[in-house]
Amino acid sequence: MASTVADVAKMIDHSLLRPELTNEDVRAGCDLAARYAVASVCVKPCDVALAATRLDGTGVSTGTVIGFPHGSSSARIKAAEARTAVSDGARELDMVLNIGRLRGGDDEAVLDDIRAVVEAAPGTVVKVIFENAYLSDAEKIRACRLSEQAGVAYVKTSTGFAPGGATLADIRLMRANVSERVKVKAAGGVRTLDVLLEMSAAGAARFGATATAAILDDLSGRLARTGVATVRGDLSTDRRMGPDR
Template identity: 65%
Template sequence: MIDHSLLRPELTLDEVRAGCELAARYDVASVCVRPADVTDAVALLKGTGVLVGTVVGFPHGGTTTDGKVAETRIAVAQGAAEIDMVLNIGWLRSGLEEGVEADIRAVVEAADNATVKVILENAYLTDPQKIAGCEAAERAGAHYVKTSTGFAPGGATMEDLALMRAAVSPHVKIKAAGGVRTLDILLAMAAIGVTRFGATATAAILDDQARRSQANTGG
């Protein structure tokens, strides 16, 4: 359920490679790397079952649709299986839902068969805007809606996740990111219906899960 996040701008290549090795060791769903790191991550994770994802229009969402499409095509050609795109936050706040939807749809089409997760960046949105963003993402054919980049003033909240789950059909999944640092938080969010989690505290979360499983089995 975890997308191990390797997006901080200051990460060295050695740190990115170590993060990929950690992801393989813990057998997480994916790593989410910076666009320039996709090729390395794909090579490092080949044969592990861990997918490689990257970001588009990150972190502010204000790049042109053509720019997002180009980023997406390059990433997919390099082996990225998942695309976490930031919708156009300013357009959404301006009430331009049709433009937001078209922006997302263009990325979905460029992604071909890759999974597309749409980041709303809820810290900047009202509840009606969050709902409108979720609805636009579903109409555009996105596979997930996601709370945050992790680089805004706030991250995932239980209230936002419940709102997002109610705003889309069961065909659209929910990803929480920003502040998912403990197993208890992850489990509480999973109970709402979240199925993916962007996290940097992956080892701590999964080590805690292993300890609890061992205690429950008396091992």
């Protein structure tokens, strides 16, 4: 498999979720995302309309978060958030499942929670955030199966706001416990090209990142130094292209 800078860019959701970001910060982040032609920009719910307007015609989707960052809103509120986000222009939704219900073994409540968002936003890409830092492997496996049963497009490791983020072990575990129909998104700690490439090789298809420009500029530089246009293999890093960071 060969991948260009454009291919890798389309694996990135540029994250604009920090609470202190202003409207001008959001506009600048959207402009960066459009310049690099990433898959989407993930903004706070209050910024969806602004981002959708800014990204109109760029080919970059607008995404937002639901029940963020703790997943503790009721299913009814999460569904209402989803409907509002879609109305404002969101085309991708990253929802946090109810972590406490999952840990407590209430699978029916977890399934209903995820399904409420999927059904509230037909035709929208729904990603379920597990927040793996708080879960056992058995709980992560149950979350995978419940998410797929609810009809989501992606399962996602983390919000980026918990004590831990994406790990290779979690990527492999999640990839092994959903069908090929469901993809895996890594978030939390994906700050370098080498980390992205390694996690891609482990099974992640999408990445939440704030270091988008650094990652893609690094890839462009490595390819330029080798005189080739693509990264070959399972997107795994070639150590001849540069040192780890």
